[in-house]
Amino acid sequence: MKSAKFKAFHKREDIRIPIQLKVNMEYPNDHYLFEYSSNLSQSGIFIHTDEPLSPGTHVHMAFALPDQHEIRTRGEVIWVNDDEEAEPGMGIKFMGLNIEDRERILTAIKKIAIL
Numbered sequence: 001m002k003s004a005k006f007k008a009f010h011k012r013e014d015i016r017i018p019i020q021l022k023v024n025m026e027y028p029n030d031h032y033l034f035e036y037s038s039n040l041s042q043s044g045i046f047i048h049t050d051e052p053l054s055p056g057t058h059v060h061m062a063f064a065l066p067d068q069h070e071i072r073t074r075g076e077v078i079w080v081n082d083d084e085e086a087e088p089g090m091g092i093k094f095m096g097l098n099i100e101d102r103e104r105i106l107t108a109i110k111k112i113a114i115l
Contacts, residue, residue, distance in 0.1 A: 052090035
């Protein structure tokens with residue numbers, strides 16, 4: 001049986017870059033989570049946390065790209081890494097990301113990938 005991490009990795013279509021961004025999230029019942037990302041793509045972000053939310057949880061999130069452009073969007077927890085030997089956290093798929101912000105993320109990814 002393949003792990004959730006294995007399945008998610010092989011379903012990825014977008015380039016992911018390792019990057020640490022401070023991410024502020026709000027989820028149901030006015031709960032808040034302040035953590036850091038481990039990687040970013042045009043379609044989602046991986047949040048490093050010892051207390052991941054359950055798959056299917058919807059969140060509102062905000063984070064600033066290296067150029068200081070703030071991204072505010074909704075997301076859904078798609079998978080959780082609870083393997084003790086790997087980085088704990090959750091993969092979040094962006095939902096409702098506008099075209100301008102998607103392009104800003106792509107530009108940031110390209111700049112970082114070149115460095």
